Amino acid sequence: MRARALLAALVLALLPATLATAQDEEVVLGLSQNRVAINANFDGSEILIFGAVKRDAVPILPALDVIVTVAGPNEPLKVMRKERRAGIWVNTDQVTIRQAPSFYAVSTTQPLSQILTQTEDLRHRISIPRAIRSITSGDDVLDEDNFVNALIRLREQQGTYLMQEKAVRLDEQTLFNTRVALPSNLTEGVYRVDVYLLREGRVITSYETALRVGKVGLEQWLYALAHEQALAYALLAIFIAVISGWAASEVFRLIRNQ
Template sequence: MRILRSLHALLASLCAACVLVLVAPFASVTSPAQAEEVVLGLSHDRVAITANFDGSEILIFGAVKRETPIPTTAPLEVIVTVSGPKEPVIVRRKDRSMGIWVNTASVSVDSAPSFYAVATSAPFGAVLRDTEDLRHKISIRRAIRSVGSTLQGAQDFSNALMRIREEKGFYSLQENAVTLDEQTLFRTALQMPADLIEGEYETRIFLTRAGRVVSRYETVIQVNKVGLERFLYNLSQDQPPLYGLLALVIAALSGWGAAALFQMLRNS
């Protein structure tokens, strides 16, 4: 019995050693590091809205960090997006009835960025596949979310929202606007309109090859009112009666001052 027990223990030890030998090579395998990564820079990461603010241009530049040689299978492309705070929007359609224009239908868009700009290093269809666009929500139409609407032709309302905001400069697609040097250095400049709303503007950079996203980077640009604009905004939000009274006083003083000036000019 002792001999059988010793043989059993020896066989168990040998089996355990074999298992360790077989498992060890596989256990040591780790996922490879990302081949290409974005190192980003911004001309400024904060936009101040003042009395004479008439828009701002954000210079976005960066480089691609690699641990391996540049792949030769497909050229590298870059996509840059800047998205303003998202908010629900009601889009209404007007039709002429009995000589006047009236609202006949409306669709509620659940989430639409107040500002959205896309810049690419090549035509959009050449740098990104539709499946990747669906996954990362990069294009303007993917950035707008409208769910739960049962109205036929609801997509027409989303298209109308995009068209209106493109005409006002809030939405833009700038193809071939990203300069890419030696598949390593990139830069672009995005114009932001004068009537921006406050909040965090999400900035994303995508590296793509053959239409597939191989790396992405995210940062935030802060847009805030400063100075007198900040004081008046806070006053209107925190103390509306005082804000209204101040507006009446300023209007009365302005009217009195204008009348006094005209009287002086008339007498002279």
């Protein structure tokens, strides 16, 4: 009886410490750059994501894991299946995806399936398939997952969807960092950076910050002119074409006269 009482007292003594460790852990995050500038020479970039786990007590088992995601602006799109009929490739079935990130990268300390349960993935939408939302299709389409997988494969080939397992370095259960490569074909807008802390497959806390991607300099001015003042942009294009044609003809005339 006395042994049971001592065991119960020990459990009660450890329980608050466990809860405090799980609830009082916070993320302090930093980025190597908060803005990615797209200019005429832009051929991609890389960001360093680093941070620390702030806590009030010494970490206890089970071990901590970290997942870092970078998501670009969502965009709607259609994924179509092509079939060869009578020697011609035609579109047959299609699936409409209302929200798919234009860029998505997942970096982890361990293989994703080992540190994140399906329930937590469904709740937080961390994995690449879960980040793709609102799928609608016709009644005759029974394999929606195949369309989603085809989209993921295509964007992985383009470098806009990245799965980087064991790419997050975690030191002493406190300091972490990872690098994410950004391709040259980035969509402009606000990119969301999320950091998830996990224990035993469950997300115990998360932190979110923003990364801005946009054109700068002459590219930004021309883009804004084309979309906000289409007539002025058209007149400018005509003027440049006329001047270029005249300059070329003058150069050829001078060459012939020599």
